[in-house]
Amino acid sequence: MGQDWRTRLIHSDVSVPEGFRSLATPVFRGSTTLFSRASDMVDTWNHDDVPYTYGTYGTPTTLTLARRLTALDGAHRCFITPGGQSAIAVVYLSYTASGAHVLVPDSIYGPSRAFANRVLSRHGVEVEYYRPLIGASIEELIKSSTRLVWCESPGSLTMEVQDVPAIVKAAHRKGVTVALDNTWAAGVLFDAFRHGVDVVVQALTKYVGGHSDLLLGSVSVRDETVYQRVGSTLQDLGMATSPDDCSLALRGLQTLAVRLSVIESSALTIARWLAAREEIAIVLHPALVSCPGHDAWVRDFSGSSGVFSVVFRPPINRTRICAFVDRLKLFRIGYSWGGVTSLVALPDLAESPNAGTYGDRLLRFSIGLESPDDLIADLSAAISTLRNSNA
Ligand SMILES: Cc1ncc(COP(=O)(O)O)c(C=O)c1O
Known part of the structure; x- marks a missing residue:
């Protein structure tokens, strides 16, 4: 006897011809990712270990965007986040814990300042602001507890262009990580990794999306150490992005x-x-x-x-x-x-x-x-x- 229509609404073995080729990246939606065998089940964000385990960590659409940006940025890897602000939050949370000290430019964009002042301070992180044109003198502000020097260049309101290479040099001399919001440069007009930056954030909402109809962010990382740190934080925060928005961002890139x-x-x-x-x-x-x-x-x-x-x-x-x-x-x-x-x-x-x-x-x-x-x-x-x- 055939299966009840209610079951057939859910389960089907229909197929369509293979070989459809399009210039557009397909939109793969999905929360659940299927495993072939019970023993294959594993929960990891790291696509280098297991291709797909859960929709939160990305579908082929999300990953295509991440890999396109990895290549464009000259990064080790890239993560896609639900917006530019969440990309900023992920970086801060990846590098700080109670007792840590972070250096943030005075020129920082308002919500980034608010995150530092409200969330980080509430969790015992010391937030210190510095003059955006400080350059190499940032070294004098670095303490043994400094975990991150943040840059936003230019500042998106008062527009100071920072001497990022000098800041990077000084921070690296003291073993401190440098993060940059590279949104004004659309990720392409300033080569952040060539200038030594460790973690690069972009609000894809702006120039990559380009049509004021999506919200996305990216976090590109210099190396495997930063990749592990940011990836595990993202897994714990559960920040998932819409594959539909990612497909629009892929179109925007073109x-x-x-x-x-x-x-x-x-x-x-x-x-x-x-x-x-x-x-x-x-x-x-x-x-x-x-x-x-x-x-x-x-x-x-x-x-x-x-x-x-x-x-x-x-x-x-x-x-x-x-x-x-x-x-x-x-x-x-x-x-x-x-x-x-x-x-x-x-x-x-x-x-x-x-x-x-x-x-x-x-x-x-x-x-x-x-x-x-x-x-x-x-x-x-x-x-x-x-x-x-x-x-
Ligand atoms: C410099 C900068 N970075 C990050 C963001 C945050 O981007 P989103 O709106 O995607 O959260 C903005 C938004 O205005 C911005 O101006």
């Missing part, structure tokens, strides 16, 4: 070069236009000499992306800037960056030591793929309104 090239050119055109405006005191774009750390950018980067900030000239203040922003039509207001739509964001620098320097006069831009002429026309209309209002 157009990253052309998007970045247009974005770089438009952002520079707009940054230079802004630099010539009397309403602007300073343009913080790493490729302009006005940006702190510009020399390091010239030396270490192969290009620039589309995120930069401007500081308005006093007495233009936050209220005026809000009015200016509200008049923009093409620039949209929102967090995140790296997509096709140009964005502006008014960061809260309150917790940052740079608050004293820039006050509440800083506005962050992310340039997208619109025509730069139209974007400048949009800014021009809004800026003239600001001037006419005697700001």
Whole structure:
């Protein structure tokens, strides 16, 4: 007698022709991964030991993205995480325990600062901030309990370009690991491993995704020791990523070069236009000499992306800037960056030591793929309104 229809809904031996070939990476979904025999069952995150054991540790789609990034970054291995912020958290948690000391740049992006201040501090980790342009002098801040020097270069709000090679040299002299958030450089405009970094984080949400429709992060590691440390932390945290998002990121990789090239050119055109405006005191774009750390950018980067900030000239203040922003039509207001739509964001620098320097006069831009002429026309209309209002 044949099986009941309820069973046949679940179990089936249908097959389809083999040999379908597509340029797209298939989306493999799955929590459960099947083993052939009971004695094969093992729970490990390490795909080098057993290819697949559980969906949390990745499916072939996730692993394809990880391996593409491994190759691009020149890494030993790469992990995919549910977002850039979770990639940052995994690195911190891999390297710290109660009593550890970490060095974090003042210019760090807000949620990364919040993780250090709230989660790490609560768990007995000493968080010390350093000036982002400190370079080799970081060595003076390293203690016997220092476990990690964090870098974010450029800082994604105040844009200081760090002397990462000098920081790496000093940290390695004392046997301390260096981690870098390489998101601004889209993982490709700054060769982090060639410059000695041990662990590289990227928010794939930004330029790799490229269309503001996914959240993913990556953690690329220099060697097997870092691989083991980060992999086991990831297993214990249970951070799983969506294979659908990974397939979108794989698609995004294919157009990253052309998007970045247009974005770089438009952002520079707009940054230079802004630099010539009397309403602007300073343009913080790493490729302009006005940006702190510009020399390091010239030396270490192969290009620039589309995120930069401007500081308005006093007495233009936050209220005026809000009015200016509200008049923009093409620039949209929102967090995140790296997509096709140009964005502006008014960061809260309150917790940052740079608050004293820039006050509440800083506005962050992310340039997208619109025509730069139209974007400048949009800014021009809004800026003239600001001037006419005697700001
Ligand atoms: C520099 C930087 N790193 C990491 C992140 C976090 O990325 P996600 O939004 O994917 O968590 C962001 C997000 O804005 C960022 O600006």
